[in-house]
Amino acid sequence: MSDHVLVEQADGVLTLTLNRPEKKNAxxxxxxxxxxxxxxxxxxDDAVRCILLRAAGDSFCAGNDLADFVAVGGAESDGAAAPAAVAAFSFLRVLATARTPIVAAVQGRAVGIGLTMLLHCDLVHLAEDALLSAPFVDLGLVPEAASTLTLPARIGHVRAFSxxxxxxxxxxxxxxxxxxANTVVSVDELDAFARASAAQVAARAPGAVAITKALMRDADALAERVDVEGRHFLxxxxxxxxxxxxxxxxxxxR
Structure with missing residues (x-):
């Protein structure tokens, strides 16, 4: 596991903490x-009934590490994706098809993947200072994480296009x-509120929760869109x- 992702498990909740605050958790x-x-x-793992996704520092996630973008973009293409791209799109596919409910706690900036990953979370709690953006076109890129399906479905075409x-x-x-998002709370309240929310999910009947989540989303369609977006993104x-x-x-x- 990366030192920049902290993992803890207790009482049915797997907590994943983005731990690269000096880089705004890029x-x-x-x-x-x-x-x-x-x-x-x-x-x-039957012992995991909910995932809590949170971040250290003053920002949730500044997006993809720019150095990886530059490295992938500057590499000679031989028809194979660079390792950095493989890791990114493998995660996006796993996220799109995840069966375990996911709760997110978001403070500060959530940029690019920092926003699009939230569209696969089942409960999203924001701090009052949260700012969400997806400036893909500004970087000459296209959206990822099946967000061309999920964001318009959530907020409408015109808002998503903007x-x-x-x-x-x-x-x-x-x-x-x-x-x-479900809730907006103060920065000081966010962590405790999100942990309590994840605990509430974990306390529900796990089989019923898993089936309910599966019925609410078309995982195959999401995975297919992740792949299509990924080809355009590369x-x-x-x-x-x-x-x-x-x-x-x-x-x-600089």
Whole structure:
């Protein structure tokens, strides 16, 4: 497991903590691999009745690690995806087909995958300072995690298009009003509230919960869309538009 993903299990809840606060919890290939393995293992472990996804520091997730984007985009294509891309899309597929209910606790920025992974969570709790965005087009990319299905279904086409194409940032209150979250609480209350929420899920009849979740979503359709988006995403990573956007972003950061 990656040191940047902390794993603890107690009382039927598997807690996964993104632990790279110095990088705003941007996801690396190793983190994707750790998260994917943990979610897959939870589906095969009867002792796990709920997954709690949370993050250390002042941000939930700043998106994908930019260095991995640059490395994948700059690599010569021989028809095979780079290891970083394989790890990322393997996690997205596991997430889209997960049978175990997932509760998320989100503070600060949730960017790109930081937002799209929430669309596969069954309960989402936001801190008052949460800001959600999916600026894929700004980077010359396309959405991932089957979000071209899930986000329009959740908030409607025009709002989803604005988030994807115009890079609109959505506040916690807006996200709650649009149906992207169950609750908005103070930053200080978030962790305890989310842990209590996960415990409530874990206390329910696990068989009934699993069947209810399965009936509420089309896992096959989600997995298929993850694959289709993934092919376009890899093509875009190698495009001149994306490479130019990465260079500009790196210059601003320097």
């Amino acid at each position: 996801l690396s290939a190793a983190m994707y691999a750790s998260l994917g393995a943990a979610v897959a293992r939870a589906d095969d 988030m994807f194409v115009l890079g609109e940032t959505v506040s916690a209150e807006e996200a709650h009003a649009w149906g992207l 093509e875009r990573l190698r495009s001149p538009e994306a490479q130019q956007a990465f260079e500009q972003l790196l210059r601003r950061r």
